[in-house]
Amino acid sequence: MRTEIASLGEFGLIDRLTEGIKLENESSKYGVGDDAAVLSYPSEKQVLVTTDLLMEGVHFDLTYVPLKHLGYKSAVVNFSDIYAMNGTPRQITVSLGLSKRFSVEDMDELYSGIRLACQQYNVDIVGGDTTSSLTGLAISITCIGDADKDKVVYRNGAKDTDLICVSGDLGAAYMGLQLLEREKVVLQGDKDVQPDFSGKEYLLERQLKPEARKDIIEKLAAANIVPTSMMDISDGLSSELMHICKQSNAGCRVYEEHIPIDYQTAVMAEEFNMNLTTCALNGGEDYELLFTVSIADHEKISQMEGVRLIGHITKPELGCALITRDGQEFELKAQGWNPLKEDKQ
Ligand SMILES: [Mg+2]
Secondary structure (H helix, E strand, C coil), rough: CCEEHHHHHHHHHHHHHHCCCCCCCCCEECCCCCCCCCECCCCEEEEEEEEEEECCCEEECCCCCCCHHHHHHHHHHHHHHHHHCCCCCEEEEEEEEEEECHHHHHHHHHHHHHHHHHHHHCCCCEEEEECCCCCCCCEEEEEEEEEEEEHCCCCCCCCCEEEEEEECCCCCHHHHHHHHHHHHHHHHCCCCCCCCCCCCCCHHHHHHHCCCCCCHHHHHCCCCCCCCCEEEEEHHHHHHHHHHHHHHEEEEEHHHHHHHCHHHHHHHHHHCCHHHHHHHHCCCCCCEEEECCHHHHHHHCCCCCEEEEEEEEHHHHCCCCEEEECCCCCEEECCCCCCCCCCCC
16 A cells, blocks of 8 residues: 655644654653653753664665664664763754655655664654655654763773773674675566575675664663763764774774674675674674773673673773784775765775
C-alpha cells in the first residue's frame, strides 16, 4: 500500500508519526504539539547537545539499508555522542527532508526504527520538522542529554602515562559495508543470484544496526572511574586517537596486537585481501568508545569486561605511533572515514 505524503499534509504526517509518544524523562516537560518543546534540567547537571545530518547517497544507500534500520541507526549515533561525553541522552528532535519518492508507509518504517531506538535507550522524541526535498532523503537528529557537572569528559584531558582503552571490537562495521557494496554489485548483475551473508551476520549487524555503549558508561560509573578523555569511534580509531592527542597536546603509542578485532572481521578482510590492522584503524562507524584513564585506574579498568587496553599516552614530542607485532613503529595517519573526502576508497 502506498499513501502519498501530500494526502496527509505536514501536520497530518507529524501527528501520525508521533502518535502515542509518552515522555519518560523527568527533564521532558512538554514534547510534540506546541511551538517548542519544554525541558527542565536541575542545576547540578550540565546539558549536552549534539546534532547529526545524514544525506541519502552520501551517508546511506537505500538499496540495501532498510528504512527501519536507518531510523534506528540515525538515533543511536546521536546517543553515542552523548555517551562519549560521559552523559545520558534524554531527548531528540527529528527533522526530515523527503522527496516525492517516499510514501507515508516509508515514513512509518523510518520512524518505527527511531522510536525503537528511543525505547531501547529511554530517550524522548520531543519535536522535529518535515519538509520536501528535491534529492532524496535527509535526516537530521538533534539529541539533548545531561551529565553531572564534575563528570563531563572532554577530548582534551589526556595526560602523559594515561592508559588508552577501547570498548568492543573494531573494523566490523566497515567490513559490513564492504560486504553490502559487493553484494549490491552482484545483485545488480544478475537477478537470480542471492546475496550470501551466511557466517557474516555480525558484520551486517555492526553496519546496519549499531548500538551505543551505554553499558560501558554505566560500568565506568559503577567502578568510580571518570576517564581523562573520551570520544566515540565514528571515523576510525586512528583519526579519533589523533583528535584526542591533538586536543590534549599529547602523543600516544598503540600496540597492534592489542587492537580488538572480531573473528568475522578477520575472515572478511582476508577474503577482500585487505590489511586487517588498516581496517581496524581506519574503518568507520564502529560507535565504540575510545577513552583514556589515569594509570591509577589500571587494575580496575583491566578487569572491566568489554574493554581493552591498547596503549598509552606520551609526551607530545613523541608523536602518535602504532607499534606493530614485530616491534616496528609507524606514525599514525588519520585516513578516517570521511564522506567529504574525494579520495575515499
Ligand atoms: Mg563523536
